[in-house]
Amino acid sequence: xxxxxxxxxxxxxxxxxxxxxxxxxxxxxxxxxxxxxxxxxxxxxxxxxxxxxxxxxxxxxxxxxxxxxxxxxxxxxxxxxxxxxxxxxxxxxxxxxxxxxxxxxxxxxxxxxxxxxxxxxxxxxxxxxxxxxxxxxxxxxxxxxxxxxxxxxxxxxxxxxxxxxxxxxxxxxxxxxxxxxxxxxxxxxxxxxxxxxxxxxxxxxxxxxxxxxxxxxxxxxxxxxxxxxxxxxxxxxxxxxxxxxxxxxxxxxxxxxxxxxxxxxxxxxxxxxxxxxxxxxxxxxxxxxxxxxxxxxxxxxxxxxxxxxxxxxxxxxxxxxxxxxxxxxxxxxxxxxxxxxxxxxxxxxxxxxxxxxxxxxxxxxxxxxxxxxxxxxxxxxxxxxxxxxxxxxxxxxxxxxxxxxxxxxxxxxxxxxxxxxxxxxxxxxxxxxxxxxxxxxxxxxxxxxxxxxxxxxxxxxxxxxxxxxxx
Amino acid sequence: xxxxxxxxxxxxxxxxxxxxxxxxxxxxxxxxxxxxxxxxxxxxxxxxxxxxxxxxxxxxxxxxxxxxxxxxxxxxxxxxxxxxxxxxxxxxxxxxxxxxxxxxxxxxxxxxxxxxxxxxxxxxxxxxxxxxxxxxxxxxxxxxxxxxxxxxxxxxxxxxxxxxxxxxxxxxxxxxxxxxxxxxxxxxxxxxxxxxxxxxxxxxxxxxxxxxxxxxx
Numbered sequence: 207x208x209x210x211x212x213x214x215x216x217x218x219x220x221x222x223x224x225x226x227x228x229x230x231x232x233x234x235x236x237x238x239x240x241x242x243x244x245x246x247x248x249x250x251x252x253x254x255x256x257x258x259x260x261x262x263x264x265x266x267x268x269x270x271x272x273x274x275x276x277x278x279x280x281x282x283x284x285x286x287x288x289x290x291x292x293x294x295x296x297x298x299x300x301x302x303x304x305x306x307x308x309x310x311x312x313x314x315x316x317x318x319x320x321x322x323x324x325x326x327x328x329x330x331x332x333x334x335x336x337x338x339x340x341x342x343x344x345x346x347x348x349x350x351x352x353x354x355x356x357x358x359x360x361x362x363x364x365x366x367x368x369x370x371x372x373x374x375x376x377x378x379x380x381x382x383x384x385x386x387x388x389x390x391x392x393x394x395x396x397x398x399x400x401x402x403x404x405x406x407x408x409x410x411x412x413x414x415x416x417x418x419x420x421x422x423x424x425x426x427x428x429x430x431x432x433x434x435x436x437x438x439x440x441x442x443x444x445x446x447x448x449x450x451x452x453x454x455x456x457x458x459x460x461x462x463x464x465x466x467x468x469x470x471x472x473x474x475x476x477x478x479x480x481x482x483x484x485x486x487x488x489x490x491x492x493x494x495x496x497x498x499x500x501x502x503x504x505x506x507x508x509x510x511x512x513x514x515x516x517x518x519x520x521x522x523x524x525x526x527x528x529x530x531x532x533x534x535x536x537x538x539x540x541x542x543x544x545x546x547x548x549x550x551x552x553x554x555x556x557x558x559x560x561x562x563x564x565x566x567x568x569x570x571x572x573x574x575x576x577x578x579x580x581x582x583x584x585x586x587x588x589x590x591x592x593x594x595x596x597x598x599x600x601x602x603x604x605x606x607x608x609x610x611x612x613x614x615x616x617x618x619x620x621x622x623x624x625x626x627x628x629x630x631x632x633x634x635x636x637x638x639x640x641x642x643x644x645x646x647x648x649x650x651x652x653x654x655x656x657x658x659x660x661x662x663x664x665x666x667x668x669x670x671x672x673x674x675x676x677x
Numbered sequence: 678x679x680x681x682x683x684x685x686x687x688x689x690x691x692x693x694x695x696x697x698x699x700x701x702x703x704x705x706x707x708x709x710x711x712x713x714x715x716x717x718x719x720x721x722x723x724x725x726x727x728x729x730x731x732x733x734x735x736x737x738x739x740x741x742x743x744x745x746x747x748x749x750x751x752x753x754x755x756x757x758x759x760x761x762x763x764x765x766x767x768x769x770x771x772x773x774x775x776x777x778x779x780x781x782x783x784x785x786x787x788x789x790x791x792x793x794x795x796x797x798x799x800x801x802x803x804x805x806x807x808x809x810x811x812x813x814x815x816x817x818x819x820x821x822x823x824x825x826x827x828x829x830x831x832x833x834x835x836x837x838x839x840x841x842x843x844x845x846x847x848x849x850x851x852x853x854x855x856x857x858x859x860x861x862x863x864x865x866x867x868x869x870x871x872x873x874x875x876x877x878x879x880x881x882x883x884x885x886x887x888x889x890x891x892x893x894x
Contacts, residue, residue, distance in 0.1 A: 599774035603745025604721045611721035618742050619777065 255281040257591045262321040262345075264312045264336055265328035266290035266299025269350065273325055274302040276580045282587050289315045292424070312336050316343040323374075323590050325583075326350060329427075330443070331436045334359040341366045341373060346590040348583070350378040352442055352651040357673075360651040364676050367644035371613045372597040374590045377647020380582035381447050382454060385574035386524050388640060390556060391455055398528075398537065399514025405456055405495040407448040407510040409440075412503055414473055415481070432477045438658040440483045440499045441466060446654035448510060449487060452495040453653075456512045460649065461487040461495075463668045466660030472502035483661045520553065524578075527553030585641040649674040717748040717850050717888035719771075726773055726884040731877035737785065739778040744886045746771040746803075748850065755820050755843040755850070759810045769805035769826070771886065788868035792860075793831050802829040806836070808843075819844040824854065830863035848890060855883035 261283055263270055270290070277283040285303040289312050290296040300308040309315045316324070316339055323346035326336050333354050340347050347367065354360040367375035381387060416432060419425035431437045441449075453460055464487055468480030482500040489495070509522040516534040520527050529551050530540075544555040574581065596619050600612050642650075652674055660667045724744040730737050750767035751757055757764035775795045779786050804827045811821040819842040827834050841854035859878045860867050867876040 595776045599743055599777050600721070603719065603743060603772060603774065608721060615721060615742060619779070 257282055257594075258284045259346075259587050259590055259594075260284050260286045260320050260322045262287040262289060262309075262315045262318070262324045263299070263303075263306075264289045264315060264324055264326050265332075265350075266295045267327065267329075270325075270327035271299050271302060272579065273327055273583065274299060276577070276583050277325075278302065279576065279580055280584055280587060282591070283583070286320050287315045287318055292427070313339065316340055316345065322346060322594070323348070323586070329430045329436070330438065331355045331359075331430065334363055337363045338366050341370050341375070344373065346374040346586075346593070348376045348378065348586045349647070351647060352438055352446055352654045353377060353647050354651060355436055355438055355442070355655070357652055357655055360648055360655075361676065364644040364648035368676065371609055372593060372616065374586070374593045375644050376582070376586045376589070376641045377644060377650070378582065379447065379450055379642040379647060379650055380578040381451055382642045382646070383582035383585050383640065384524065384578035385581055386521075386526060387451070387455055387578075390519070390526055393556070394456065394512070394519065395458065398517055399512065399519065400516025400531075400534065401514060402457060402491075402493050403513040403515055404493060405452045405510070405512050407452065407495065407497045408506065409444055409448060409499045409508045410504050410506055411501060411508075413501055414475075415479075415501055416473070416475065416477070432479050434478045434662070437479055438654050439468070439479050439661060440481070440501070441468075441485055441657035441661050442654035445483070445485060445497055445499045445657065446650055448497060449485065449495070449653055449657060450650040451510060452487060452512075453489070454646075456495075457489050457493060459489050459491075460671060460674050461489050461653065461669055462671075463488040463666055464653070464657050464660045465666040466657055466662075467664050468661040471500070480661060485657050485661065487657075519556070520548075524574075526556040528556055529553055582641070589641055645676045648676045713752050714749045715752055715754075716891045717750065718891040719745045719747060720849070720887045720889050723851075723887035724885060726778070726882070726886075728778060728880050728882055730880040733875045733877075734873070737780060737876065739780045739786070739789065741773065741777040741779065743777040744771060744773050744884060746886075746888075747891075748852075748888050750850075755808075755822075755845060758808050758822065758843075759812060759814045759816065759820065765808040765810065765822075767805065767808075769803070771803040773801040773884075775799060775801060782870075784870050785868065785874075788870050792865050792868050798831045803827070804829075808841075811840070819851075819853075828856075828858070828863075831865055833863040835862055850888045852886045852888070853884065855881055857881050 259282055261277060263274055263277070263285060266274075266288060267290075274285065274288070277285055285306045287307045287309055288296065288299050288303055289309045290299060291310050291312075293310070296308050296310060300306060307315075307318070309318075315321060324336075324340045325348045326333055326340065327350050328336060330350075330352055331354070333349055337347055337349050337353075349363065352360070353363045367373075415429075417428040419428045426433070431439075431443055437443065438446075464485060466483060466485050468483040470477060470480055471482040473481045482502050483498070485495075485497045485499075487495040487497070507522075509520060511521075512519045516531055518529045520529070527546060527548070529548075540554065544557070546553045546555060593616070596616055597612065600615050604611065653669075656667055656669060656673075721743075724742060726741050726744055728739045746769070748767055748769045751761075751764050754764055754767060758767070775790055775793050775798070778789070780789075806825045806827065808822040808824055811823060822841050822843060823838050824841045825836065825838045827836050829835075835858075837856060837858070839854050839856035841852055844851045858880060860876075860880060861878050867878050869875045
């Protein structure tokens with residue numbers, strides 16, 4: 207299935223006039239809407255697949271099955287094998303990819319020469335052996351986050367990825383591939399917030415985390431998140447995405463310290479892993495992120511707020527709004543913006559991929575209707591294909607396997623893969639090409655490990671910058 | 678069974694005929710070796726190529742570092758080409774993968790590859806016909822020539838002449854040149870991106886190509 211594009215046919219003269227009137231009204235009120243260009247180029251590219259990439263998916267729990275669902279939307283993805291050592295999971299996951307071989311042993315999947323790329327969606331503590339074997343087998347690898355439950359394992363994965371030649375490695379920081387964030391990132395970095403003041407984020411969801419199991423052995427396998435020896439807890443398994451966002455999206459800096467507190471506030475079933483936690487990140491310059499996460503209540507769900515002394519940006523459910531201070535300078539584009547009311551505040555909608563007139567009518571006009579995971583996998587696919595093409599071109603012209611020369615060529619030929627979003631490129635280009643590589647995944651994993659350590663110990667931990675470096 | 682017998686009996690004849698043909702045919706590698714020709718192979722490092730173009734909005738360019746191919750020339754080349762007509766006709770074949778040429782924008786690359794029908798014509802190719810010296814005999818450094826050859830893009834071949842410099846240093850040959858062409862001469866429609874960025878027909882191809890003697894097996 208191709209990503210739907212904004213439906214221009216549903217926009218009629220009445221909508222236009224209505225939108226025009228709304229724009230006039232907003233202009234009189236001083237409100238503005240910030241709009242990203244519609245991604246026509248991306249839509250055109252998506253009409254028919256230029257290539258097929260053959261996938262194997264390892265780990266068919268809930269997240270692995272979600273990945274199969276998202277891959278199913280992508281015409282370039284051909285799932286040729288799925289793998290889980292537990293027969294019921296293998297059967298359930300296999301039903302989402304009926305043409306794929308169902309394999310219990312990941313080594314057998316990796317031995318399949320048809321498989322070009324693998325997705326590793328197993329429990330965190332099982333990542334290392336599988337990823338190292340996959341890279342050794344010459345596969346492209348998408349590894350879920352966190353990369354590992356120890357810094358040593360995470361470094362082993364990241365170094366193996368770094369040293370591989372002609373293979374694309376992507377860490378599962380899917381929110382870095384979210385088009386809304388990719389589009390907003392350069393906007394925020396223009397200084398529209400003024401001076402960064404602080405950030406706040408939360409993830410609230412009432413759920414146990416304990417999965418019913420048919421026997422004690424399976425109980426241990428299924429409920430690894432509740433095993434403090436294997437699990438990075440809420441901070442590592444859930445919060446790491448939001449903790450990573452503040453550094454990347456808001457400040458473009460790494461934190462210098464983390465403080466944590468945790469408690470078993472609700473699920474008193476003998477577990478040792480906190481069901482509620484607070485994490486405080488300190489950044490250079492004194493800016494702090496305050497984050498809380500809980501399995502005990504669902505109120506207010508998930509959101510992020512980035513406060514500046516001139517404007518504040520709030521993100522919820524893939525949408526964003528900006529709130530201006532009364533003394534903030536006029537940005538100039540406000541006259542076209544849609545506004546939404548939030549209790550006593552008015553938010554200016556920040557819509558990625560929106561078309562101006564349809565947005566003004568109040569309808570949903572996002573060109574990016576899928577979850578961030580879809581775009582992360584899409585980026586992985588396209589980067590793998592581009593890398594495959596470069597390797598093929600090199601080997602055709604320079605047969606003989608000069609690995610070092612190939613490595614240098616790929617380094618010189620690489621486009622923005624793994625680099626920062628280019629403000630001069632269109633949103634479509636950034637979405638397609640940008641992907642978090644091993645260095646970003648390693649740093650986020652280290653942060654998750656240290657945040658969990660702070661929660662478990664209930665204290666402040668300093669984070670020297672060297673700890674994030676992939677030496 | 679009969680056919681098998683015939684096949685077995687015929688094997689020695691085929692082998693003998695093949696060996697004889699090796700002896701009498703002008704197999705290029707052997708002949709070239711006996712003629713003192715050196716085969717220079719394209720190197721994976723040091724080469725570069727660039728397409729510069731215009732548009733209704735701003736200039737654009739695509740760049741790459743992958744230039745394959747080879748050159749067979751006498752041991753005294755390129756100095757010998759200044760005075761010896763035969764030496765000025767080395768065998769040169771060049772290949773540039775279309776996909777390896779990249780602009781800062783993937784959209785532009787995609788459109789260009791589409792217009793160049795990349796799936797069916799994966800390489801830009803060049804074959805040299807002859808060099809005409811422009812440097813004086815005895816000149817040193819980067820020697821200047823006019824190179825006449827056949828440029829093939831999207832399967833369409835056009836003979837053209839362009840100025841090149843050839844320099845031999847540390848055993849390697851470095852060839853540099855540039856030529857202005859029209860995309861439509863090769864059946865390539867100037868790409869239009871995002872419905873408003875219309876490229877001009879005129880482009881300039883420039884390159885630096887590094888080759889080195891092929892090591893003995």
